[in-house]
Amino acid sequence: MAALDADKKSLELAGYDAEFYFIDFKTPPEETIRKLLTGKRFDAILIGAGVRTDPDRFALFEKLINVVHEYASTAKICFNTNPMDTAEAVRRWA
Numbered sequence: 453m454a455a456l457d458a459d460k461k462s463l464e465l466a467g468y469d470a471e472f473y474f475i476d477f478k479t480p481p482e483e484t485i486r487k488l489l490t491g492k493r494f495d496a497i498l499i500g501a502g503v504r505t506d507p508d509r510f511a512l513f514e515k516l517i518n519v520v521h522e523y524a525s526t527a528k529i530c531f532n533t534n535p536m537d538t539a540e541a542v543r544r545w546a
Contacts, residue, residue: 455535462539468546475503482515489523496528496546498538504531 456472463470473488475481497520503509520529528545532538 453535456538459536459538463542466539466543468542470542481512482519485516485519486523489520492524494524494527496530496542497524498530498532498541500532500538501534 460470460472473485476484499513499516499520503513503516517529520527530541530545532541
């Protein structure tokens with residue numbers, strides 16, 4: 453969490469309006485993301501390695517990509533490789 457907090461602060465200092473959302477499995481994650489994306493414009497959306505690289509979450513990753521594609525179709529999609537390069541991943545695309 454400390455690395456993610458540092459990256460969020462780095463993005464904010466660079467002028468980005470960064471919002472981080474963490475999956476809460478009390479509700480289907482794709483529903484939560486759909487609600488978060490509705491009515492807002494995002495320049496970039498990053499789906500972290502915790503979802504993307506976990507073989508047990510492959511179907512969830514696929515669902516989230518499709519929700520992002522549908523509800524934030526103009527946003528660039530970016531990926532980090534670890535919690536410490538989140539800001540770098542966003543800067544590549546936004």
